[in-house]
Amino acid sequence: MCGIHGIYRFDGLSVEPGILSAMGDRTRHRGPDDEGSHLDGPCGIAMRRLSIIDLAGGHQPLSNADETLWLVCNGEIYNFRELRSELQGKGYHFKTGSDCEVILHLYAAEGDDFVLRLNGMFDFALWDARRRRLLIGRDRLGIKPLYVLHDWQRLAFASEAKALLALPGITAELDRQVVADYLHLGYVAAPGCIFKGIRKLPPATLLAVEDGQVREWRYWRLPERSMQGLAEGEWRARVRAQLDESVRMQMVSDVPIGAFLSGGVDSSAVVGLMARHSQQPIRTYAIGFAGGEAEALYNELPYARRVAELFSTEHREILVRPDVVALLPKLLWHMDEPLSDTAFITTFLVSEFARQDVKVILSGVGGDELFGGYRRYLGGHYARSYGRLPAWLRRSASFAAARLPADRHSGWLNTLRLAKGFLASAEMTADERYRSYLQVLDRQAVAALLIEPAVWASDPLTRAFAAAGNDDELNRMFAVDAETQLPDDLLLLTDKMSMAVSLECRVPLLDHELVELAAAMPASIKVRDGRLKHLMKTSLADLLPDDILNRKKRGFGTPMGAWLKRELAPLLRRLLSVEMVSARGLFHHARIEQLVADHEANRIDGTDVLLALMNLEVWSRIYLDRRDPGDVAEELKSYVA
DSSP, X not given: OEEEEEEEETTOOOOOHHHHHHHXXXXXXXXXXXXEEEEETTEEEEEEEOOOSSTTTOOSSEEOTTSOEEEEEEEEETTHHHHHHHHHHTTOOOSSOOTTHHHHHHXXXXXXXXXXXXXXXXXXXXXXXXXTEEEEEEOTTOOSOOEEEEOSSEEEEESSHHHHTTSTTOOOOBOGGGHHHHHHHSSOOTTOOSBTTEEEOOTTEEEEEETTEEEEEEOOOOOSSOOOSOOHHHHHHHHHHHHHHHHHHTTOOSXXXXXXXXXXXXXXXXXXXXXHTOSSOOEEEEEEEOXXXXXXXXXXXXXXXXXXXXXXXXXXXXXXXXXXHHHHHHHHHHHSSOOOOTHHHHHHHHHHHHTTTOSEEEOOTTHHHHHTOSXXXXXXXXXXXXXXXXXXXHHHHHHHHTTXXXXXXXXXXXXXXXXXXXXXXXXXXXXXXXXHHHOSSOHHHHHHHBSSOOOOTTOHHHHHHHHOOOSSHHHHHHHHHHHTHIIXXXXXXXXXXXXXXXXXXXXXXXXXXXHHHHHTSOHHHHSBTTBTTHHHHHHTTTTSOHHXXXXXXXXXXXXXXXHHHTTTHHHHHHHTSHHHHHHHTSBOHHHHHHHHHHHHTTSSOOHHHHHHXXXXXXXXXXXXXXXXXHHHHHXXXXXXX
16 A cells, blocks of 8 residues: 556656655655655656555565566555466566565566456556556556646656646646536546646556557446346345455455444444454444534444444444544645545544554445445335325425425434435436435536536536446446446545555455446345345345344434534634635625525535535635645634634
């Protein structure tokens, strides 16, 4: 695990080592244990290393025997032992015990198709000195991020965008064309990036530079059709076996390892399976919030404690009331890009807590996408029943729903919020209903907010739906999740917030073989009669008790909406004041003022859109105004003093 970066110059001039060093300095937190680089004329590749496997011998860049191939790699190759044995049988000589060295020899043996043999999370850069060719790539699901800058002079890449800002002639500039997408979804989907001139390499993508030409291609996609004909018992056996194998493979480490534990089905399954493969008690870490009703809704510590006792883990938990004002600038600097998902705060806090003991952590991220765990996956199920009601009753319900209050941080108001969202979307097409559940603001509201006309030609959801050829509505939604929210929201924040404290986070539920299995599973097996994650839960029935398998779901976030009405209200008002908004020149302040008023009056739950706007302003102060995050934090503190 580390951060990688590098440059290929089209003018043939040699890469300057000082520039590579400056790029690495921006991402020292990703790899505090070691650094290294290899320069060969117009190409230079480098890394910052967090030592996990082969602590003494795994220094990067890695090279083959005659030093014609050079590699830097961020991540883990979980099937490296099997691949290493196979390659040694073919006569390939290994210099180290590093998992990443198999990439060099697989490339020599199989060319670019080697990537299809890898089971892992990774981004890499490989320099083929004989061909004078640079190859960079990203894992199938986009677990590890990779940013690219391509201009007339060079192609540069890095695990974090901030490293590219160290390049000569590059300054942070807002890409206004992606602002509409950001406000629509609450994050910037690949290949977009908030920085003008920088983009994200999409998941499952390779990019080659050779003879001055750049070629990019996709090497893997989800199965496009579900597999029919298998009995539920066969699906259950296959899923359980693959879950078990995925967890076993990802426990390989030469340093202490632990697990995040929320007490939900996914993290509990990971911990339970880890316990079966370990001779020692598993170390588990949980987080909860101190405060009133809103905080209690996000406090899952009793469930986590229940699972920890069940599997006799070495359990640690932390009850927090985070200083969000002080944290926001620091965390947004680490994130590179603003977002509206409050899980980035929670993920940082629990990562920081776990890093006191361990260097590697396993997480349950991805289970809800794979196996149908989100309420939005029930939209079609309930819409079909709703469609059988008389038209006059549906019209009356829709009229009444528009006037319902909404607040996700109160039990009964959250129920009304969900009902309001369903009734507003019940008669939409499946694709538009999905969009309505995922969006922060609909496109009409975004257009009304922006001073400059919104640009929708690159709308990420439209692209993802066009590419999702699945005949199964549920799996079609999963295919869109896998192209958008999963890599560019959940996995991006997981990577950035764990690496901010030099912690490697692994996600065994996103093992690509398990993902392919889940993508081929018919909707009737995944979700049955309104029961989310039906198949996954039945496959875990002998591992987890009913009160964990069937507990009410909570998101891994914070009660931010409640805080914005209380202690963070002064921060909200100052960051989105007419003076601040006018100075940026992006938005109509009157529309923002209405959003704030509607949120405070519970007419809408505006948590996501208000946080998206606030985070964009804080991000702008750090990156566009070139201010130190600590300085910005002190200013924000003065707003709420």
